[in-house]
Amino acid sequence: MPSQIVSLVVNGERREFIAVPGATLLASLRESLGLTAAKRGCAQGACGTCTVLVDGRPEVACLVAVETVAGREVRTLEGVAAGGELDEVQSAFVDCFATQCGFCTAGMIMVAEALLERDPDPSEEDVVEAISGNVCRCTGYRPIVIAILEAARRRRAKSPQEEAVAR
């Protein structure tokens, strides 16, 4: 099977690259596109460190064959900080001490972004459910859950009108 040219919309930009047969979305992002925020913790769908958003949904990029998502919208952590400003999730992770070694952080933040996109006012249970596919070995999950709830609060505080519409 020959390599093929794959095109994705990554963080809002159309990117084209050559993918060898069987190349994963994770390998394509990291090796072909130089986007290394998503991490390889296990390469077998078990840890969530490679999580990115495909059309807004969290996916473990290590299990996605890149040709199966050709043409789709992919969002990585690199696409989150607009103009160098931290967004609410990122700043809450910093302020709530939700990152230690940082290896799980990209996956955790992407899952949180997808959750808050879907539900601006999640319960603690919703957050726990959302990060249930993401392993953190250092921080402990509690500060991460708190950070995501805090991010939701900050985002709601920032856009009360939007929240009113959402309700």
Added chain:
Amino acid sequence: MTDRLAPTYRLAPIDTSTFADERAAAGTGVDGGGDFTVIGSVVQRSDARGHVTGRTEFFEDVAPARLAHLKMHRSDRHHARILDVDLSEALAVPGVLRILTHADIPNNLYTPLKLIGVGPDDEPILAVDKVRYLGEPICAVVAETEAAALEGAARVRVAYEDLPPVFDVEEALKEGAPLVNEYHGQNHFIYEGHHCRRIRFGDVEAAFARADHVFEWRYQSAPIEQAPAETTGCVVVPQADGRLRIHSDTQACFFTLDNTALILETPFNKLRIVGGTVGGGFGGKVDVVVEPVACVAAMATDRPVKFVYDRAEEMQVSSPRAAERIYIKDAVMADGRIIGRKVTLYVDAGAYARHTPYGTTKAAAHLPGPYSIPNVWADCHCVFTNRTPSSAMRGFGVTIADFALESQMDRIARALDLDPLRLRLLNAYRDGDLKAHRKVAEGTALVEVIQKAAEMAGHELPEAYRRMSSTTREGL
């Protein structure tokens, strides 16, 4: 809108008054007006911004041009002689550049603690004539792609003659047990001519004879894998000036540099380690297991080489916390005073020493716990078995010992129907006590810590116990 963060989910705000007295006493800090302003204030991690933006560079985020990949062919036996290694099929795999065996490693035999004078060298970088644990590295396949390296590694053929393995620490020490590691010559580490690390203090046998009760229990732990989120690995990049730049997630940059230089038989200044960013380590990334062979591969191919464990390797062959078996026998008086403690500890080093001789010494140093016991006897064995070599992990040597010692205290309290806190207060060391290691205890605080914990937990202590102090033996 209901604030769902309140009250149970909210981070307890940091109470800046906590250390106010200390700051005032020191005449510095927020209250004292000096520049010592950290205690009681919120200090952010310096690396947090990099983590939340994805800009922190982990070793595997470097992508040098012409990067080659290394995968290991590993032993599928616990204990076996190697009769033959056939590389022909592996070399025929398209993309395979080179296969390294023990003959390619300048100084194939090492032990990581040789830097502090611990010997003998007991572990090959790549197996020579024998494998001593399941997953031991035998040869390293270097290839254009990860897939080719994996395929090459899978096509190495090794002919073995199985040897009887031994997996149990006490079995390993029995007469006639299979010899695990010839470099030691017996299945235990030798400490300055002794078969184990020992403590001899007072006369435990006399204490047992005199005691109202003798309690003996056995404790055991399994090996524990650190399981960091990021697996062990490195990328080695040959430099134009002939030096090697090693991007590694080691927890011990200089230790790794020095050991690697010894293994490569190269001056230290030929190597440069770029590290310090570790995706979780917990002690599991202090053995020098990937850098030396990746360096040899980089030199042999004159290309950058990546050697990183996959998750299965991390779980199977990276060194865990040692399994331990501990027997504790205590001579106890009716009022709860412990007058003698005898401990026999077996630490499972696995097939090679790594950091376990040191861990065993730490365990010995930790006995008999934070208690003043007038008669103590301990034998702490560092034992070789055909299991994965164990090494460092958070408080290795002491954590499992504490589990055993404090379980023992609770069991004694239960057996004598005593309050477990009072039992500990009765036996806790005080300033000025001579410890079993013949050091005088100073700055002890166990008594106060227990009193405070009891108070916080609403656990009633009689007046006499509340008046106890670490600085006097009053009330004992």
